[in-house]
Amino acid sequence: MNTTTNPTPTPTPTPRIAIIGAGPGGLTCARILQRHGITATVHDGETGPDARNQGGTLDLHEDNGQIALREAGLLEEFFRRSRPEGQESRQLAPAGTLLFHHTPEEGESFKPEIDRGQLRDLLLDSLQPGTVHWGHTLHSVDGPAAGPRRLHFTDGTTTEADLVIGADGAWSKVRAAISPATPRYTGVSFLEAWFDDVENRHPDISDLVGQGSAAAADGDRALFAQRSSGDHIRVYAIQRVPADWITAQGLTAEDTDGIRAYLLDQYRDWSPRLRRLITDNDGPYVDRPIHALPVPHTWAHNPTITLLGDAAHLMPPLGVGVNLAMLDACELALAIAHHETVDDAIHAYEKTMLPRSHDMQRLLDNGAEHLLSTELPDFATQGGN
Incomplete structure (x- = not known):
C-alpha cells in the first residue's frame, strides 16, 4: 500500500524592513506595521528625538492624515493633543485691512493643528522600544534588485534589508537607488x-x-x-x-x-x-x-525599494505634504500586512500612491507662485466669518 506524505509547507520568511527617516511618514509606517505584528527598524541621522527643534505646526486632514492615525490607533490621542482653534485663518491686504476671517465652529475637526514635535512624540511613544536607531545617517543603498539590500551608513556600519522604505524627505538617499530625480x-x-x-x-x-x-x-x-x-x-x-x-x-x-x-x-x-x-x-x-521634484515624479518598479512622502513627491508647502506622507505610510504598511510577498505589496501600494501623487503634483505645479497670490482662498466665498 502506497502512502503519500504531504510535505510541511515552508513558512514565508518575515521580511527585514528598514525605514529610513523618523519623520511623521516613517514613524506612521512603523507603527501600523507593528500593530499587524510586523517588525520594522527605523534609521534616522539625528542623534536623538530631542536633537533639534522639529519646526512649526501641522494641520492633519480628515481625509488623509487622520485616516492614517486611525489605522495607527492614535486618532483619539491626537484629538486630545491637537488645537482645533488653530483652524482659524485670516487674510489681510498689505495695507493691513482684514479681507477674510474664518473662525472654526464648535466641534469642527476637519484639519486641527498640532505641533510637529508633539506629533512626532505621539508616534515615537507608540512604538516598541528600540524601533528607532538614532545617529544612523544613510550614505547609500546597494545590493541586487531582488535583495537583500545593503544599507551603508556614514558611521561605517552596514545592515541588510529585504525592503527599504525611503521616508527620508526632500534630499532622500534612498531615492537615488531607484530614481535620478533631484529637487x-x-x-x-x-x-x-x-x-x-x-x-x-x-x-x-x-x-x-x-x-x-x-x-x-x-x-x-x-x-x-x-x-x-x-x-x-x-x-x-x-x-x-x-x-x-x-x-x-x-x-x-x-x-x-x-x-x-x-x-x-x-x-x-x-x-x-x-x-x-x-x-x-x-x-x-x-x-x-x-x-x-519634477512633475510627475515616477520610477521603474523595484521589488525591494519604495518611497513615501517628500522622498516620492516633494511639492511646495501648501498644506498637503505631511498628510500625503502619512497616508502613503498607512497604505504601504497595510499592503505589506495583507500581501504574501514584499514585491506584491509594493505593486499594490504604488498602483494607488503614484497616480494620487501625480494628480496632486500637477495640481500644485508652480504652486509656490500661488503663495504670492492676492486671490482669496476658495472657501472665502463659502460662508466664512
Whole structure:
C-alpha cells in the first residue's frame, strides 16, 4: 500500500524592513506595521528625538492624515493633543485691512493643528522600544534588485534589508537607488522668523495672528504667520528671489540686522503693523528656499525599494505634504500586512500612491507662485466669518 506524505509547507520568511527617516511618514509606517505584528527598524541621522527643534505646526486632514492615525490607533490621542482653534485663518491686504476671517465652529475637526514635535512624540511613544536607531545617517543603498539590500551608513556600519522604505524627505538617499530625480528650486524662498512668549512680549502680533494663521500678499511677496502651542508664532516672509539671494545682497545668514534692513525695503509699502512681523522677531532669521521634484515624479518598479512622502513627491508647502506622507505610510504598511510577498505589496501600494501623487503634483505645479497670490482662498466665498 502506497502512502503519500504531504510535505510541511515552508513558512514565508518575515521580511527585514528598514525605514529610513523618523519623520511623521516613517514613524506612521512603523507603527501600523507593528500593530499587524510586523517588525520594522527605523534609521534616522539625528542623534536623538530631542536633537533639534522639529519646526512649526501641522494641520492633519480628515481625509488623509487622520485616516492614517486611525489605522495607527492614535486618532483619539491626537484629538486630545491637537488645537482645533488653530483652524482659524485670516487674510489681510498689505495695507493691513482684514479681507477674510474664518473662525472654526464648535466641534469642527476637519484639519486641527498640532505641533510637529508633539506629533512626532505621539508616534515615537507608540512604538516598541528600540524601533528607532538614532545617529544612523544613510550614505547609500546597494545590493541586487531582488535583495537583500545593503544599507551603508556614514558611521561605517552596514545592515541588510529585504525592503527599504525611503521616508527620508526632500534630499532622500534612498531615492537615488531607484530614481535620478533631484529637487529643483521653485524660484520662491521662505525666510522664517520666530516670536516667543507672544502674549507678553508681542501682544500686538498675537492679536493680529489670532489662534490660527494670518496671511497677506501683494503678488510679488507675502507674509504668512502661524501660531503654535507654548505661546509661539512663526512668520514666513515669502519672496520670489534667487536661491542665493542672501549672498547676492552681500549678506550672510547670521547678519540679522542686514537682512532686516533688506526686508524693510522690500516691504516698504506695507502697513507698519504687518512690517512688525519681519522686524520684531526673537533671534535670527532662517532661510528656507522651496524645492520641488519634477512633475510627475515616477520610477521603474523595484521589488525591494519604495518611497513615501517628500522622498516620492516633494511639492511646495501648501498644506498637503505631511498628510500625503502619512497616508502613503498607512497604505504601504497595510499592503505589506495583507500581501504574501514584499514585491506584491509594493505593486499594490504604488498602483494607488503614484497616480494620487501625480494628480496632486500637477495640481500644485508652480504652486509656490500661488503663495504670492492676492486671490482669496476658495472657501472665502463659502460662508466664512
